[in-house]
Amino acid sequence: MTSNKALDDIRRILGPKGVVASEDASAYLTEWRDKFKGRAALIAKPANTDEVSQILKIASEAGIGIVPQGGNTGLVGGQIPSLDGTEIILNLSRMNEIRKIDTLNDTMLVEAGCILSNVQQAAENAGRLFPLSLASEGSAEIGGLVSTNAGGINVLRYGNARAQVLGLEVVLPNGEIWNGLKGLRKDNTGYDLKQVFMGAEGTLGVITAAVLKLFAAPTDRATGFAALPDLDAVIALLGLTREMTGELVSAFELIPAIGLEFLAKHKEFKSPLKSTAPWYVLIELTSIDAPGTLKNALEPLLEAGLEKGLVLDGAIAANVSQTEDFWRLRETMSEIQKFEGGSIKHDIAVQISDIPAFVERAIAAVTDACPGIRPVVFGHVGDGNLHFNLTQPEGDAPKGTDKDNYLAGWEAVSRIVHDIVDDMGGSISAEHGIGQLKRDALAHYKSDVEMDLMRRLKKAFDPNGIMNPGKVV
Numbered sequence: 001m002t003s004n005k006a007l008d009d010i011r012r013i014l015g016p017k018g019v020v021a022s023e024d025a026s027a028y029l030t031e032w033r034d035k036f037k038g039r040a041a042l043i044a045k046p047a048n049t050d051e052v053s054q055i056l057k058i059a060s061e062a063g064i065g066i067v068p069q070g071g072n073t074g075l076v077g078g079q080i081p082s083l084d085g086t087e088i089i090l091n092l093s094r095m096n097e098i099r100k101i102d103t104l105n106d107t108m109l110v111e112a113g114c115i116l117s118n119v120q121q122a123a124e125n126a127g128r129l130f131p132l133s134l135a136s137e138g139s140a141e142i143g144g145l146v147s148t149n150a151g152g153i154n155v156l157r158y159g160n161a162r163a164q165v166l167g168l169e170v171v172l173p174n175g176e177i178w179n180g181l182k183g184l185r186k187d188n189t190g191y192d193l194k195q196v197f198m199g200a201e202g203t204l205g206v207i208t209a210a211v212l213k214l215f216a217a218p219t220d221r222a223t224g225f226a227a228l229p230d231l232d233a234v235i236a237l238l239g240l241t242r243e244m245t246g247e248l249v250s251a252f253e254l255i256p257a258i259g260l261e262f263l264a265k266h267k268e269f270k271s272p273l274k275s276t277a278p279w280y281v282l283i284e285l286t287s288i289d290a291p292g293t294l295k296n297a298l299e300p301l302l303e304a305g306l307e308k309g310l311v312l313d314g315a316i317a318a319n320v321s322q323t324e325d326f327w328r329l330r331e332t333m334s335e336i337q338k339f340e341g342g343s344i345k346h347d348i349a350v351q352i353s354d355i356p357a358f359v360e361r362a363i364a365a366v367t368d369a370c371p372g373i374r375p376v377v378f379g380h381v382g383d384g385n386l387h388f389n390l391t392q393p394e395g396d397a398p399k400g401t402d403k404d405n406y407l408a409g410w411e412a413v414s415r416i417v418h419d420i421v422d423d424m425g426g427s428i429s430a431e432h433g434i435g436q437l438k439r440d441a442l443a444h445y446k447s448d449v450e451m452d453l454m455r456r457l458k459k460a461f462d463p464n465g466i467m468n469p470g471k472v473v
């Protein structure tokens with residue numbers, strides 16, 4: 001039973017603006033795929049770091065669980081409380097100030113509730129680039145992105161969220177504030193504490209602000225779309241791209257034929273290419289050269305790919321609108337699957353060189369277990385990260401019992417896929433995190449040494465176990 005006095009004290013600190021009324025609560029208690037639902041004793045929206053600190057101090061003393069929440073776009077249920085209704089959701093969205101942009105140090109200091117697209121825009125207005133980019137950028141917030149160590153489409157060139165953060169401010173579970181808001185590129189003064197909170201999914205403390213790294217704003221961009229015969233050709237073309245364009249390549253994304261077939265069936269869609277092929281890749285180069293220059297790097301790359309038999313057909317976007325069309329194909333890959341019924345999703349990573357062997361093994365194994373299953377394999381192939389999603393066999397009703405029956409097999413199918421990932425030295429969560437969805441799988445696949453270290457870390461930072469209970473470890 002959550003202490004009423006503690007909740008009343010927290011309500012007083014927050015004032016009416018800082019508490020979500022029960023009639024507005026549903027948006028905070030479920031996530032966009034409707035996979036996770038929870039209940040909460042209170043939904044708190046603090047206005048500043050001091051309020052977060054006071055809430056955590058009270059919660060710690062009263063033993064109340066705290067579930068940090070940003071834009072609620074997480075895909076593993078980390079931001080959704082349990083169903084017992086005893087926990088507090090701590091939603092950071094009101095803390096959305098961009099505190100400072102320093103173009104000489106190439107950094108910006110932002111609060112945790114800043115929406116990513118606003119941060120990108122502010123960087124652009126200052127003549128810089130903040131390169132973190134993903135399809136949820138209109139809602140995902142810096143606190144959530146850093147806490148999940150989000151990846152996205154530019155990891156190949158700029159790294160994931162972890163690589164783009166120089167400093168953090170964190171409220172610890174007992175209410176203490178750690179000000180680690182340094183904008184340093186070199187700092188070897190003992191343990192790098194910020195790293196512990198990045199990717200911790202809110203289980204160790206609440207991130208309230210971050211110092212982000214800025215980069216030169218690209219002035220030229222060339223985007224290509226190529227058709228390829230098989231995954232060996234995809235990996236060889238990635239190698240060729242690196243050889244011929246060096247660090248200019250910022251995205252190299254995989255799209256499967258079945259994804260375009262789903263698109264043609266359910267949306268208005270025109271392929272950039274005349275021919276069809278088993279696989280497609282979207283390649284993007286960016287630089288600070290004069291607009292139009294990069295075409296001269298992309299054209300020879302596609303030509304060399306054609307000559308070597310890696311590329312069957314290719315197109316280069318002629319203008320911004322075509323570039324957006326190419327990207328839309330990639331970005332609708334997640335959404336389009338729902339029109340074909342249930343989808344069992346995986347977010348895996350293996351070594352780039354192992355991708356063809358992994359896909360062949362995994363497709364054979366899941367087809368053996370569920371004949372007719374339809375793999376929709378797409379994603380950040382340049383990072384070795386695939387969304388290995390499996391749509392239910394054709395003919396099953398898209399809605400109703402067939403879908404439910406199919407999805408009931410999620411755990412068994414995932415075990416097959418993850419066993420192969422594990423056998424090949426890969427990761428069962430490349431970028432989405434662990435949350436509730438993969439908590440048991442984490443314990444299954446990590447070694448005893450790793451699990452023991454993680455549990456000891458959790459105990460050291462959060463001895464009363466109030467931070468995001470039931471998530472990750």
Ligand SMILES: Cc1cc2nc3c(=O)[nH]c(=O)nc-3n(C[C@H](O)[C@H](O)[C@H](O)COP(=O)(O)OP(=O)(O)OC[C@H]3O[C@@H](n4cnc5c(N)ncnc54)[C@H](O)[C@@H]3O)c2cc1C
Nearest residue numbers: 070071072073074078141143144145150151152202207431
């Ligand atoms: C359409 C779509 C596309 C996506 N594409 C990608 C992609 O390409 N790459 C990728 O990596 N992810 C992707 N995601 C996943 C998602 O956007 C990321 O997980 C994002 O980083 C979460 O940010 P958020 O603000 O929504 O956090 P939330 O979902 O609110 O929270 C996520 C986790 O972080 C914790 N948390 C939130 N804020 C804080 C804080 N201030 N302090 C401590 N902990 C906190 C929560 O407790 C939870 O565990 C996608 C999601 C969608 C819906």
